Amino acid sequence: xxxxxxxxxxxxxxxxxxxxxxxxxxxxxxxxxxxxxxxxxxxxxxxxxxxxxxxxxxxxxxxxxxxxxxxxxxxxxxxxxxxxxxxxxxxxxxxxxxxxxxxxxxxxxxxxxxxxxxxxxxxxxxxxxxxxxxxxxxxxxxxxxxxxxxxxxxxxxxxxxxxxxxxxxxxxxxxxxxxxxxx
Amino acid sequence: xxxxxxxxxxxxxxxxxxxxxxxxxxxxxxxxxxxxxxxxxxxxxxxxxxxxxxxxxxxxxxxxxxxxxxxxxxxxxxxxxxxxxxxxxxxxxxxxxxxxxxxxxxxxxxxxxxxxxxxxxxxxxxxxxxxxxxxxxxxxxxxxxxxxxxxxxxxxxxxxxxxxxxxxxxxxxxxxxxxxxxxxxxxxxxxxxxxxxxxxxxxxxxxxxxxxxxxxxxxxxxxxxxxxxxxxxxxxxxxxxxxxxxxxxxxxxxxxxxxxxxxxxxxxxxxxxxxxxxxxxxxxxxxxxxxxxxxxxxxxxxxxxxxxxxxxxxxxxxxxxxxxxxxxxxxxxxxxxxxxxxxxxxxxxxxxxxxxxxxxxxxxxxxxxxxxxxxxxxxxxxxxxxxxxxxxxxxxxxxxxxxxxxxxxxxxxxxxxxxxxxxxxxxxxxxxxxxxxxxxxxxxxxxxxxxxxxxxxxxxxxxxxxxxxxxxxxxxxxxxxxxxxxxxxxxxxxxxxxxxxxxxxxxxxxxxxxxxxxxxxxxxxxxxxxxxxxxxxxxxxxxxxxxxxxxxxxxxxxxxxxxxxxxxxxxxxxxxxx
Numbered sequence: 001x002x003x004x005x006x007x008x009x010x011x012x013x014x015x016x017x018x019x020x021x022x023x024x025x026x027x028x029x030x031x032x033x034x035x036x037x038x039x040x041x042x043x044x045x046x047x048x049x050x051x052x053x054x055x056x057x058x059x060x061x062x063x064x065x066x067x068x069x070x071x072x073x074x075x076x077x078x079x080x081x082x083x084x085x086x087x088x089x090x091x092x093x094x095x096x097x098x099x100x101x102x103x104x105x106x107x108x109x110x111x112x113x114x115x116x117x118x119x120x121x122x123x124x125x126x127x128x129x130x131x132x133x134x135x136x137x138x139x140x141x142x143x144x145x146x147x148x149x150x151x152x153x154x155x156x157x158x159x160x161x162x163x164x165x166x167x168x169x170x171x172x173x174x175x176x177x178x179x180x181x182x183x
Numbered sequence: 184x185x186x187x188x189x190x191x192x193x194x195x196x197x198x199x200x201x202x203x204x205x206x207x208x209x210x211x212x213x214x215x216x217x218x219x220x221x222x223x224x225x226x227x228x229x230x231x232x233x234x235x236x237x238x239x240x241x242x243x244x245x246x247x248x249x250x251x252x253x254x255x256x257x258x259x260x261x262x263x264x265x266x267x268x269x270x271x272x273x274x275x276x277x278x279x280x281x282x283x284x285x286x287x288x289x290x291x292x293x294x295x296x297x298x299x300x301x302x303x304x305x306x307x308x309x310x311x312x313x314x315x316x317x318x319x320x321x322x323x324x325x326x327x328x329x330x331x332x333x334x335x336x337x338x339x340x341x342x343x344x345x346x347x348x349x350x351x352x353x354x355x356x357x358x359x360x361x362x363x364x365x366x367x368x369x370x371x372x373x374x375x376x377x378x379x380x381x382x383x384x385x386x387x388x389x390x391x392x393x394x395x396x397x398x399x400x401x402x403x404x405x406x407x408x409x410x411x412x413x414x415x416x417x418x419x420x421x422x423x424x425x426x427x428x429x430x431x432x433x434x435x436x437x438x439x440x441x442x443x444x445x446x447x448x449x450x451x452x453x454x455x456x457x458x459x460x461x462x463x464x465x466x467x468x469x470x471x472x473x474x475x476x477x478x479x480x481x482x483x484x485x486x487x488x489x490x491x492x493x494x495x496x497x498x499x500x501x502x503x504x505x506x507x508x509x510x511x512x513x514x515x516x517x518x519x520x521x522x523x524x525x526x527x528x529x530x531x532x533x534x535x536x537x538x539x540x541x542x543x544x545x546x547x548x549x550x551x552x553x554x555x556x557x558x559x560x561x562x563x564x565x566x567x568x569x570x571x572x573x574x575x576x577x578x579x580x581x582x583x584x585x586x587x588x589x590x591x592x593x594x595x596x597x598x599x600x601x602x603x604x605x606x607x608x609x610x611x612x613x614x615x616x617x618x619x620x621x622x623x624x625x626x627x628x629x630x631x632x633x634x635x636x637x638x639x640x641x642x643x644x645x646x647x648x649x650x651x652x653x654x655x656x657x658x659x660x661x662x663x664x665x666x667x668x669x670x671x672x673x674x675x676x677x678x679x680x681x682x683x684x685x686x687x688x689x690x691x692x693x694x695x696x697x698x699x700x701x702x703x704x705x706x707x708x709x710x711x712x713x714x715x716x717x718x719x720x721x722x723x724x725x726x727x728x729x730x731x732x733x734x735x736x737x738x739x740x741x742x743x744x745x746x747x748x749x750x751x752x753x754x755x756x757x758x759x760x761x
Contacts, residue, residue, distance in 0.1 A: 011364060014313070015301060022305050063488035069310040069330060072364040 002054045003032065005077040005084065005150050006062070008047040009039070009162050011070040019068050020047065029053065029061055033086075035147030041159065044072065048149045073162025077150035087146040088121040088128045093139045101138070105131045116141055184355070189317030190215040190348040193281070194223050196324035199356040202252050204228065204243065204615055205281075206236035210256025211296060213283025215348035228615065228644055231636040233260050235608040237267020238634070240278040242612030244271070245595045246570055246620075248401060250332050251278040251612060257285055258296030261342070262303065266602060268338045269307035273599030274422060275399055277336035279327045287315040287344040300342050309337030315344045317352035329360040334367030335486040336399055367485060371502035376510045377518075378498045379457075379481045384518035386455035386479075388529045389415040392438070395422025395598070396460015396484060396504050398591045403427065405508035406459065412516050413457070414526050416533045418446040420461055422598040425588035435537055439467040440737050441580040444540035444754050447735070447743050449533045453478045460484060460504050463493035464599070473742035483507045540735075540754050542584050547728040552703050554653045554727040555581050561623060561651055562586030564710045569593065569621045570613045574606040574630030576660040578653040580733040582625040604633030610648045611641050621649065621714070628654040628680040635689070641720040642694025649713050650690075650722045655729040656681045663732045667750065681726055690722035698723040 010016045017036060024031055032050040039046045053061060062074050077084065089110070092098045094117045102109050102119050105127070111118035121131055125148065132143070152158060187195075193216050197205070204226040209217040220227050230236045233255040240251030251271075255264055261282040271278045285294040301313040310330050312323045320343065327339040383389060391413070397406050403426050410417050410433055417427050418438045427434055436443035438450050450456065450467075456478045461467070468474035471493060482489070482496035483504060490499040500507050544555040558581045562571075567589035573579040573596040588594050595613060597605040610624035631652045641648055658676040665673050680686070690697030696716050700709040700723060713721045735748045748754050 015305070018302065019305055026306050057491065060488065060492055063490070066364075067486070067488055069362060069365045 002052055004051050004053055004058050005082075005148065006049045006051065006065070007075050007077050007150055007152075007158055008049060008065065008071060009073040009158060010045050010047060011072060012038070012043055012045045013070055016045070016070045019070060020049075020065070023064060023068060027061075027064060029056055033147035035149050039159065044159070048077070048147065050148050073158060075152070075158050075161070077152065081154070082150045082152050084124055084148055084150045085122055086125060086128055086148045088131070088143065089118060090121070090132070090135060090143040091116050091118045091141040092135050093141070095138070098135065098138050101131070101134045105134070107131065184353040186351050187354060188215065188348065189320055189343070189350055189352050191219045192317060192320045192352050192354045193324065193343065193348065194219040194225070195354045196321040196356055197225060197252070197281075198223065199321070200250075200324055200328040202250075205252035205254050206230050206239040206612065207254030207281075208233055208236065208256070208260060210260045210283065212257035212285055212345045213254065213260070213281070213348075214256070215345060216254070216281070216283065216343075227254075228640060230608070230640050232634070233263035234266055234604070235611070235634055235637040235640065237264045237278070237280065238270065238602070238605050238608035239612030239615070239637070240280075241267060241271045241274075241276045241605075242572055242595055242609030243616040244276050244278055244612075245609070246592055246613035247616035248592065249277075249616070250328055251276070252281070253278065254281040256283045256296065257300070258298045260296075261300035262298050264340075265303060265307065266600075268304055268340060270597050270600040270602045270605065271338040272307050272309060274597065275336050275395065276338070277331040278338050279331050280338065280340045282340065282342045283348070284313065284342045284344045286346040288346070290315075290344065300340065304340050307338070308340050311340040311342065313342045313344070315347050317347045317350045320347065320352070321354060321356045325357045325360050326362065330362075330365060334365070335484075368487070368501050369485075369503045369506055371483070371500045371507045371510055373510070375498055375500050376507070376514045379500055379511060380514035380518040382455055382479055382481055382498060383413055383457065383515050384522050385524065387524045387526065388452060388454040389413060389526070390449050390453040390456055391415050391417040392450065392456045392458045392461050393417060393419045393423045393426050394459060394461025395420065395426075397423055397426040400460065400485070400504035401591070402505040402508050403591045405505055405512065407431075409508050409512045409515065412512055412519070414530070415457065416449050416530065418442070418449065420464075420467055420598075421583055421596065423461070424583055424594040425591045428589045429587040430589060435533060436542070437583055439464075440469070440739070441584070441733050441735065442467075443537070443542055444735055444746060444748060445533055445537035447737065447746050448536050450475050450478070451743050452532075455479050456481065458482045459508070462489050468493065469737045469743040470741055473744060483511075540748060544731065544734075546703070547731070549728070550703070551728040552700065552706065552725060554578065554655060554725070554731050555585050556703065557651065557653060557700075557706055557725045557727060558582050558625060559585040560706050561625070561710055564707065564714060565621055565623060567593065569623055570595065570610075570617060572596065572606045572610040572613055572622065572624045574624075574626045575601045575603045576627045576630065576658070577655075577663060577731070577733050578625055578627045578630075578659070580660075581653075603627075603630045606630055607634050607648075607650060608637045610650070611637050611646050614641075614646045614648045624648060624650040626650055626652050627659060628652055628656060628678055628686070629658045631686070632678070632680070632684070635693070638690065638693040638695050638720055638722065646720065647717055648720050649716075650720065652686050652722060652724050653727055654680055654686065654724050655727050655731070657729055659729070660733070662729075666730075666732070667738070686722060686724035690720075695720040695722050697721075699726070700724070701726045
């Protein structure tokens with residue numbers, strides 16, 4: 001499959017987003033979406049990058065990404081063992097039908113006026129897509145979507161695996177062919 | 184702890200990092216740093232163009248194995264370093280560039296001499312910094328030297344805002360550098376070593392494909408040991424010339440676009456490539472899909488991202504090449520003790536190609552000087568202890584082909600980026616790093632006109648390099664392609680450099696000795712005259728035949744199987760050979 005989701009822990013330092021974006025651009029890797037934000041550790045930010053890797057190997061992309069000095073750890077977030085969510089805010093006409101769709105999909109009407117309602121939805125990509133398909137015939141006035149964010153299921157954390165060995169002798173498993181990189 | 188300004192802290196940090204020389208030019212934003220530089224024990228060499236500073240740092244680093252340092256001001260000073268930074272990064276040469284930046288309050292306002300050099304150099308450096316707080320200077324310098332010199336070496340830039348150089352701070356140089364996201368793997372995995380040894384012990388047609396990483400890892404001795412244990416033929420890439428003695432029986436020469444028939448063909452026919460610090464560059468592989476079609480690949484490199492980038496590796500050995508070779512040699516020895524394939528037919532075949540298709544050239548029939556002959560004679564007369572730095576083009580290929588290299592760090596060139604103008608400043612840097620060694624720049628007349636201003640720097644700073652301008656009055660390699668692929672339409676490759684400039688006079692104007700050689704009979708005595716001058720730089724204008732071409736050749740984008748030994752001339756194989 002050409003679509004892959006990578007969770008990337010990076011040092012929270014100036015320019016780190018530019019470094020990642022510049023790498024993807026110059027090596028010709030296509031980004032479908034990128035979400036970046038703070039983590040439980042103020043020194044560390046986390047990026048969730050959805051990549052369309054037609055013609056590129058995931059191992060190679062991960063290895064190139066891991067060469068960036070500010071990149072601390074990388075893990076592939078597979079559908080089978082991770083939670084994946086995105087946020088949708090959509091402004092549609094205010095009528096019974098659109099409110100009914102919102103109710104059916106169990107999403108919040110976060111703002112309302114005489115002519116429009118703004119719907120807030122958080123969910124897996126396919127749920128967001130299903131909602132939009134139903135709303136579309138009723139006139140979408142404006143919509144905004146976040147990039148996807150992903151979290152591994154179960155007790156294991158990416159930070160456990162990458163930050164626990166921060167600064168110690170490396171235990172990186174670079175000889176293996178997994179997409180996991182850690183120090 | 185004593186108070187000082189950021190500039191003094193910078194100079195203290197450079198001293199603490201072990202810097203003994205740096206190449207640079209002052210300017211507004213970096214000016215605060217030049218005041219303490221005036222009193223420092225670090226030798227600062229004032230160059231004539233920042234590009235010269237960058238290539239000099241690279242030449243110094245390639246010749247010595249130490250980190251080269253260059254320094255420039257903001258804006259144009261910094262952007263003039265972009266080419267040498269990209270050049271050093273492509274060839275994995277450890278250099279650190281220090282640049283001044285406009286005061287932090289002015290950053291982002293399009294201030295005078297402002298350029299976002301961190302942003303500009305992000306894609307062409309291993310890492311870079313923008314420092315606005317003087318307290319961060321020592322740590323940034325320590326990290327920069329650590330990153331540049333460890334793992335796969337590369338270029339690092341530290342951009343420092345002028346006010347950070349001026350503000351008061353304390354100096355605290357970190358004893359250790361610890362970076363969460365940077366811990367190069369140095370020790371190969373033993374099971375991978377065993378797998379590699381097992382492949383070697385099964386191979387009937389192995390080739391050691393040696394790249395520049397062997398030189399970076401100072402592993403020439405370890406390479407020789409593995410080569411002699413395996414008995415396999417060796418090829419050395421353009422970046423690896425000198426990693427393995429040219430005089431060694433197992434050496435087939437350089438592979439690639441202008442490699443020897445034996446080296447190129449051995450890779451094509453091999454059943455195993457033992458790849459050591461090489462990266463399957465397009466100039467080596469030719470058309471990738473047809474490269475070494477029957478070979479399994481052992482790929483040893485310190486950079487995990489090189490594994491599988493261009494060619495799938497059957498066994499990946501990640502680590503420092505010295506460690507890899509030290510582990511691989513005994514493992515191979517014991518694997519071969521159990522089963523040793525007879526390499527005799529393969530060696531007979533490859534050595535046969537070597538003797539049947541040696542490198543050679545025709546002497547021009549009009550009595551003019553052959554460029555290959557000049558370069559060959561410089562190599563012979565100057566000897567294998569000499570450091571040679573080449574520019575980019577025909578003269579570079581001839582210098583890689585016709586000078587015998589016996590030792591690592593004696594052949595410096597711009598392999599990856601292919602930077603014309605590299606030779607003179609790189610030779611200057613090499614001579615500064617190795618003052619007791621003869622340093623020749625083998626340059627073309629095109630390249631020489633890009634960076635010869637640094638001869639002034641050499642003349643004024645007692646850096647007596649020797650420069651051979653292989654003057655064919657044209658951009659020779661481009662002209663060769665126009666001859667072969669553009670119907671001899673010589674669009675914009677005629678430089679007229681036998682008339683203008685007069686290189687002899689130009690050299691003398693810059694404080695050097697200028698010599699000229701126009702006939703084959705004078706080549707030796709001119710070289711000997713140049714060798715006898717050691718108190719000044721010397722430039723020899725060798726007027727050579729303009730139509731000489733570099734052979735063999737694998738045309739760009741074609742298969743290595745289609746190598747030609749002369750124009751439209753494939754090697755004539757015995758029928759049983761193919």
